[in-house]
Amino acid sequence: xxxxxxxxxxxxxxxxxxxxxxxxxxxxxxxxxxxxxxxxxxxxxxxxxxxxxxxxxxxxxxxxxxxxxxxxxxxxxxxxxxxxxxxxxxxxxxxxxxxxxxxxxxxxxxxxxxxxxxxxxxxxxxxxxxxxxxxxxxxxxxxxxxxxxxxxxxxxxxxxxxxxxxxxxxxxxxxxxxxxxxxxxxxxxxxxxxxxxxxxxxxxxxxxxxxxxxxxxxxxxxxxxxxxxxxxxxxxxxxxxxxxxxxxxxxxxxxxxxxxxxxxxxxxxxxxxxxxxxxxxxxxxxxxxxxxxxxxxxxxxxxxxxxxxxxxxxxxxxxxxxxxxxxxxxxxxxxxxxxxxxxxxxxxxxxxx
Numbered sequence: 001x002x003x004x005x006x007x008x009x010x011x012x013x014x015x016x017x018x019x020x021x022x023x024x025x026x027x028x029x030x031x032x033x034x035x036x037x038x039x040x041x042x043x044x045x046x047x048x049x050x051x052x053x054x055x056x057x058x059x060x061x062x063x064x065x066x067x068x069x070x071x072x073x074x075x076x077x078x079x080x081x082x083x084x085x086x087x088x089x090x091x092x093x094x095x096x097x098x099x100x101x102x103x104x105x106x107x108x109x110x111x112x113x114x115x116x117x118x119x120x121x122x123x124x125x126x127x128x129x130x131x132x133x134x135x136x137x138x139x140x141x142x143x144x145x146x147x148x149x150x151x152x153x154x155x156x157x158x159x160x161x162x163x164x165x166x167x168x169x170x171x172x173x174x175x176x177x178x179x180x181x182x183x184x185x186x187x188x189x190x191x192x193x194x195x196x197x198x199x200x201x202x203x204x205x206x207x208x209x210x211x212x213x214x215x216x217x218x219x220x221x222x223x224x225x226x227x228x229x230x231x232x233x234x235x236x237x238x239x240x241x242x243x244x245x246x247x248x249x250x251x252x253x254x255x256x257x258x259x260x261x262x263x264x265x266x267x268x269x270x271x272x273x274x275x276x277x278x279x280x281x282x283x284x285x286x287x288x289x290x291x292x293x294x295x296x297x298x299x300x301x302x303x304x305x306x307x308x309x310x311x312x313x314x315x316x317x318x319x320x321x322x323x324x325x326x327x328x329x330x331x332x333x334x335x336x337x338x339x340x341x342x343x344x345x346x347x348x349x350x351x352x353x
């Protein structure tokens with residue numbers, strides 16, 4: 001157990017087992033278990049670095065089911081070792097809250113519930129936990145931590161879907177209005193329009209409050225099973241728990257946002273991303289996070305440390321701003337070069353074997 005007065009930032013990574021089906025459209029790599037894990041470990045290292053290199057007053061942990069590190073491959077093992085070098089504590093965490101439908105997209109999305117239980121075990125009930133998706137960047141950790149919700153609330157990001165816009169991850173998935181209607185069927189008071197959609201990229205609260213959230217999700221799963229209903233992803237069950245008022249969610253969108261980068265960025269870019277304390281950048285897994293991880297692997301910290309002192313520099317690094325035509329050409333060239341190198345490495349492995 002660490003210093004209970006400091007926030008605990010918990011990342012979580014479920015590494016798939018042989019024979020498991022999975023699909024993550026923003027990963028930008030092959031379907032190899034080791035390569036997918038490697039891509040997410042690059043994000044883990046980059047996020048941890050954005051905290052450590054700005055000397056954030058917090059503790060760091062990674063909840064993961066990895067037991068045999070050799071399954072990660074040579075580069076995956078090197079990434080995990082570098083993550084530990086940054087003072088990230090590894091929390092062995094089995095996946096007990098997986099969806100009943102093993103063919104679901106983003107099958108590991110509910111792993112956050114297990115990460116909550118593992119990370120909060122033995123901690124002070126009041127300790128503040130911050131659970132983040134791996135592909136997040138801490139722009140201003142001090143400002144973000146200062147926005148921690150009250151003890152009986154769970155901080156999150158409300159995603160601004162319209163009431164009838166598909167929000168669930170499965171084809172034809174749930175909408176905010178559909179979740180509200182289901183909540184009314186289960187005894188809730190109607191919402192004025194539709195309940196908010198709770199994103200899964202950030203959950204923060206006191207340890208005891210987050211453990212209560214897990215219990216609420218378990219109760220909902222049992223109730224839904226009796227109705228022959230399934231909500232596969234964490235966002236769906238979290239949104240329903242809020243719609244039923246089982247969990248008091250508070251919106252941290254003024255401070256943390258999911259941002260679409262690249263040519264489509266104008267569709268969802270916040271008005272002032274430099275004022276935020278936390279960026280969720282799902283489209284940057286195969287680009288900015290990978291480049292940053294490579295710098296960290298090779299001990300090149302100076303540039304990232306400088307970027308962390310200036311949000312405008314950090315925004316250019318992670319393509320939140322400044323991604324004009326020339327930059328896109330440079331990025332595409334960098335990605336092509338990595339693919340050529342990866343192909344060469346794969347051929348050399350086949351030749352040796």
